Amino acid sequence: GQNIDQPTEMTATEGAIVQINCTYQTSGFNGLFWYQQHAGEAPTFLSYNVLDGLEEKGRFSSFLSRSKGYSYLLLKELQMKDSASYLCAVREGTSGTYKYIFGTGTRLKVLA
Amino acid sequence: DTGVSQDPRHKITKRGQNVTFRCDPISEHNRLYWYRQTLGQGPEFLTYFQNEAQLEKSRLLSDRFSAERPKGSFSTLEIQRTEQGDSAMYLCASSSAPGAAAFFGQGTRLTVV
Numbered sequence: 001g002q003n004i005d006q007p008t009e010m011t012a013t014e015g016a017i018v019q020i021n022c023t024y025q026t027s028g029f030n031g032l033f034w035y036q037q038h039a040g041e042a043p044t045f046l047s048y049n050v051l052d053g054l055e056e057k058g059r060f061s062s063f064l065s066r067s068k069g070y071s072y073l074l075l076k077e078l079q080m081k082d083s084a085s086y087l088c089a090v091r092e093g094t095s096g097t098y099k100y101i102f103g104t105g106t107r108l109k110v111l112a
Numbered sequence: 113d114t115g116v117s118q119d120p121r122h123k124i125t126k127r128g129q130n131v132t133f134r135c136d137p138i139s140e141h142n143r144l145y146w147y148r149q150t151l152g153q154g155p156e157f158l159t160y161f162q163n164e165a166q167l168e169k170s171r172l173l174s175d176r177f178s179a180e181r182p183k184g185s186f187s188t189l190e191i192q193r194t195e196q197g198d199s200a201m202y203l204c205a206s207s208s209a210p211g212a213a214a215f216f217g218q219g220t221r222l223t224v225v
Contacts, residue, residue: 004154033214042203042217042218042219043155043203048213087155089154097162097167098160099145099157099168100155100157100205100214101157102155102156102157104152104153105152105153
Protein backbone atom coordinates (compact mmCIF):
# COMPACT_ATOMS: atom_id res chain seq x y z
CA GLY A 1 0.00 0.00 0.00
CA GLN A 2 0.89 3.66 -0.02
CA ASN A 3 1.69 5.73 3.04
CA ILE A 4 3.13 9.24 3.08
CA ASP A 5 3.74 11.02 6.37
CA GLN A 6 4.63 14.64 7.00
CA PRO A 7 4.05 16.92 9.98
CA THR A 8 0.71 18.67 10.05
CA GLU A 9 1.95 22.08 11.06
CA MET A 10 5.21 23.99 11.57
CA THR A 11 6.02 27.52 12.66
CA ALA A 12 9.20 29.47 11.91
CA THR A 13 10.47 33.03 12.00
CA GLU A 14 11.12 35.29 9.05
CA GLY A 15 14.75 34.96 7.91
CA ALA A 16 15.19 31.54 9.51
CA ILE A 17 15.69 28.09 7.96
CA VAL A 18 13.05 25.37 8.19
CA GLN A 19 13.18 21.68 7.25
CA ILE A 20 9.99 19.82 6.39
CA ASN A 21 10.35 16.05 6.55
CA CYS A 22 8.47 13.42 4.58
CA THR A 23 8.59 9.65 4.95
CA TYR A 24 6.95 7.28 2.53
CA GLN A 25 6.19 3.64 1.84
CA THR A 26 5.17 2.82 -1.67
CA SER A 27 5.65 0.36 -4.51
CA GLY A 28 6.99 1.31 -7.93
CA PHE A 29 8.73 4.45 -6.66
CA ASN A 30 9.64 6.83 -9.48
CA GLY A 31 10.41 10.16 -7.86
CA LEU A 32 9.63 12.42 -4.90
CA PHE A 33 8.05 15.81 -5.58
CA TRP A 34 7.42 18.89 -3.45
CA TYR A 35 4.62 21.33 -4.13
CA GLN A 36 3.65 24.61 -2.46
CA GLN A 37 -0.02 25.43 -2.02
CA HIS A 38 -1.37 28.74 -0.76
CA ALA A 39 -4.85 28.69 0.75
CA GLY A 40 -7.53 28.44 -1.92
CA GLU A 41 -5.02 28.07 -4.73
CA ALA A 42 -3.66 25.19 -6.80
CA PRO A 43 -0.42 23.41 -5.89
CA THR A 44 2.65 24.80 -7.62
CA PHE A 45 5.69 22.65 -8.38
CA LEU A 46 8.81 23.37 -6.32
CA SER A 47 11.33 20.58 -6.63
CA TYR A 48 11.81 16.88 -7.27
CA ASN A 49 14.31 14.09 -6.65
CA VAL A 50 14.62 10.83 -8.51
CA LEU A 51 18.09 9.86 -7.29
CA ASP A 52 19.51 10.07 -3.78
CA GLY A 53 21.01 13.36 -2.74
CA LEU A 54 20.35 17.05 -2.56
CA GLU A 55 18.77 19.23 -5.25
CA GLU A 56 19.11 22.98 -4.78
CA LYS A 57 16.93 25.64 -6.39
CA GLY A 58 17.55 29.07 -4.97
CA ARG A 59 16.14 29.31 -1.44
CA PHE A 60 14.64 25.81 -1.72
CA SER A 61 16.49 22.50 -1.51
CA SER A 62 15.14 18.97 -1.47
CA PHE A 63 16.85 15.79 -0.30
CA LEU A 64 16.05 12.15 -0.96
CA SER A 65 17.16 8.85 0.55
CA ARG A 66 15.42 6.02 -1.29
CA SER A 67 16.76 3.32 1.02
CA LYS A 68 15.24 5.11 4.03
CA GLY A 69 12.05 6.21 2.29
CA TYR A 70 12.81 9.74 3.42
CA SER A 71 12.87 13.21 1.93
CA TYR A 72 13.02 16.74 3.24
CA LEU A 73 12.38 20.19 1.87
CA LEU A 74 14.67 22.91 3.18
CA LEU A 75 13.58 26.52 2.98
CA LYS A 76 16.19 29.19 3.67
CA GLU A 77 15.85 32.90 4.39
CA LEU A 78 12.17 32.50 5.12
CA GLN A 79 9.83 35.22 3.91
CA MET A 80 6.27 35.94 4.98
CA LYS A 81 5.05 34.83 1.53
CA ASP A 82 6.41 31.32 2.27
CA SER A 83 3.46 30.79 4.61
CA ALA A 84 1.63 28.00 2.80
CA SER A 85 1.07 24.25 2.80
CA TYR A 86 3.89 22.12 1.47
CA LEU A 87 2.88 18.86 -0.15
CA CYS A 88 5.13 15.85 -0.44
CA ALA A 89 4.16 13.61 -3.38
CA VAL A 90 5.49 10.27 -4.53
CA ARG A 91 5.29 9.40 -8.20
CA GLU A 92 4.78 5.72 -8.66
CA GLY A 93 4.35 3.48 -11.63
CA THR A 94 6.20 1.55 -14.27
CA SER A 95 6.61 1.45 -18.03
CA GLY A 96 5.80 5.11 -18.49
CA THR A 97 2.49 4.95 -16.62
CA TYR A 98 2.72 7.15 -13.56
CA LYS A 99 0.53 8.71 -10.94
CA TYR A 100 1.29 11.07 -8.08
CA ILE A 101 0.29 10.20 -4.53
CA PHE A 102 0.19 13.14 -2.12
CA GLY A 103 0.66 13.46 1.60
CA THR A 104 -1.76 15.56 3.63
CA GLY A 105 0.60 18.54 3.55
CA THR A 106 2.51 20.56 6.13
CA ARG A 107 1.04 23.95 6.95
CA LEU A 108 3.93 26.37 7.49
CA LYS A 109 3.40 29.64 9.33
CA VAL A 110 6.12 32.25 9.01
CA LEU A 111 6.08 34.80 11.82
CA ALA A 112 7.57 38.28 11.69
CA ASP B 113 1.41 28.40 -23.27
CA THR B 114 -1.08 29.59 -20.68
CA GLY B 115 -0.80 26.71 -18.26
CA VAL B 116 -3.51 24.26 -17.25
CA SER B 117 -6.96 25.82 -17.48
CA GLN B 118 -10.08 24.63 -15.66
CA ASP B 119 -13.66 25.71 -16.08
CA PRO B 120 -15.70 26.67 -14.19
CA ARG B 121 -13.73 27.96 -11.21
CA HIS B 122 -16.70 27.63 -8.90
CA LYS B 123 -19.88 25.59 -9.11
CA ILE B 124 -22.80 25.46 -6.68
CA THR B 125 -25.36 22.79 -7.38
CA LYS B 126 -28.30 21.15 -5.69
CA ARG B 127 -28.02 17.61 -4.46
CA GLY B 128 -29.03 15.16 -7.15
CA GLN B 129 -28.02 17.35 -10.09
CA ASN B 130 -25.34 16.43 -12.60
CA VAL B 131 -22.26 18.60 -13.09
CA THR B 132 -19.47 18.60 -15.66
CA PHE B 133 -16.04 20.18 -15.36
CA ARG B 134 -13.56 20.87 -18.13
CA CYS B 135 -9.76 20.82 -18.10
CA ASP B 136 -7.48 22.10 -20.84
CA PRO B 137 -3.94 20.86 -20.23
CA ILE B 138 -0.73 22.54 -21.26
CA SER B 139 -0.49 22.04 -24.99
CA GLU B 140 1.41 18.93 -26.03
CA HIS B 141 1.20 17.43 -22.55
CA ASN B 142 0.00 13.92 -23.18
CA ARG B 143 -0.61 12.98 -19.57
CA LEU B 144 -3.61 14.36 -17.70
CA TYR B 145 -4.67 13.75 -14.12
CA TRP B 146 -7.77 14.49 -12.07
CA TYR B 147 -7.53 14.93 -8.30
CA ARG B 148 -9.98 15.83 -5.56
CA GLN B 149 -8.97 17.86 -2.52
CA THR B 150 -10.91 18.62 0.64
CA LEU B 151 -9.96 21.14 3.32
CA GLY B 152 -6.82 20.24 5.22
CA GLN B 153 -6.04 17.24 3.05
CA GLY B 154 -3.68 16.60 0.19
CA PRO B 155 -4.98 15.97 -3.33
CA GLU B 156 -6.48 12.49 -3.79
CA PHE B 157 -5.89 10.74 -7.09
CA LEU B 158 -9.03 10.10 -9.13
CA THR B 159 -7.98 9.13 -12.65
CA TYR B 160 -5.25 9.43 -15.24
CA PHE B 161 -5.11 9.68 -19.04
CA GLN B 162 -2.26 9.15 -21.40
CA ASN B 163 -3.41 10.76 -24.64
CA GLU B 164 -7.03 9.63 -25.02
CA ALA B 165 -6.62 6.41 -23.04
CA GLN B 166 -7.84 6.31 -19.46
CA LEU B 167 -5.17 4.16 -17.85
CA GLU B 168 -6.19 4.11 -14.23
CA LYS B 169 -9.19 4.94 -12.05
CA SER B 170 -9.13 5.19 -8.28
CA ARG B 171 -11.58 3.17 -6.24
CA LEU B 172 -12.67 6.60 -4.97
CA LEU B 173 -14.25 7.13 -8.39
CA SER B 174 -17.69 5.60 -7.93
CA ASP B 175 -19.89 4.82 -10.90
CA ARG B 176 -21.42 8.29 -10.54
CA PHE B 177 -18.11 9.72 -11.77
CA SER B 178 -16.94 9.54 -15.35
CA ALA B 179 -14.05 11.18 -17.13
CA GLU B 180 -13.24 11.46 -20.81
CA ARG B 181 -10.48 12.80 -22.99
CA PRO B 182 -11.89 12.11 -26.44
CA LYS B 183 -9.19 13.64 -28.63
CA GLY B 184 -6.28 13.47 -26.27
CA SER B 185 -6.44 17.19 -25.57
CA PHE B 186 -9.06 18.60 -23.16
CA SER B 187 -10.78 16.39 -20.59
CA THR B 188 -14.14 16.45 -18.85
CA LEU B 189 -15.12 15.09 -15.46
CA GLU B 190 -18.81 14.46 -14.90
CA ILE B 191 -20.48 13.74 -11.59
CA GLN B 192 -24.00 12.39 -11.76
CA ARG B 193 -26.58 12.63 -8.96
CA THR B 194 -24.31 14.80 -6.83
CA GLU B 195 -24.17 14.24 -3.07
CA GLN B 196 -23.05 16.62 -0.33
CA GLY B 197 -19.94 14.52 0.13
CA ASP B 198 -18.87 15.43 -3.39
CA SER B 199 -18.20 19.00 -2.25
CA ALA B 200 -14.48 19.55 -2.80
CA MET B 201 -11.91 21.20 -5.02
CA TYR B 202 -11.41 19.24 -8.24
CA LEU B 203 -7.92 19.69 -9.59
CA CYS B 204 -6.57 18.84 -13.02
CA ALA B 205 -2.87 18.44 -13.75
CA SER B 206 -0.83 17.64 -16.85
CA SER B 207 2.68 16.51 -17.60
CA SER B 208 4.74 15.77 -20.66
CA ALA B 209 7.30 13.03 -21.04
CA PRO B 210 8.19 10.61 -18.25
CA GLY B 211 10.36 12.36 -15.69
CA ALA B 212 8.57 15.67 -15.96
CA ALA B 213 6.65 17.21 -13.09
CA ALA B 214 2.90 17.57 -13.15
CA PHE B 215 1.49 21.10 -13.33
CA PHE B 216 -1.87 21.94 -11.82
CA GLY B 217 -4.75 24.11 -12.92
CA GLN B 218 -6.54 26.49 -10.55
CA GLY B 219 -9.20 23.92 -9.80
CA THR B 220 -12.98 23.85 -9.77
CA ARG B 221 -14.54 24.31 -6.35
CA LEU B 222 -17.78 22.34 -6.14
CA THR B 223 -20.37 23.01 -3.45
CA VAL B 224 -23.35 20.68 -3.26
CA VAL B 225 -26.24 22.12 -1.25
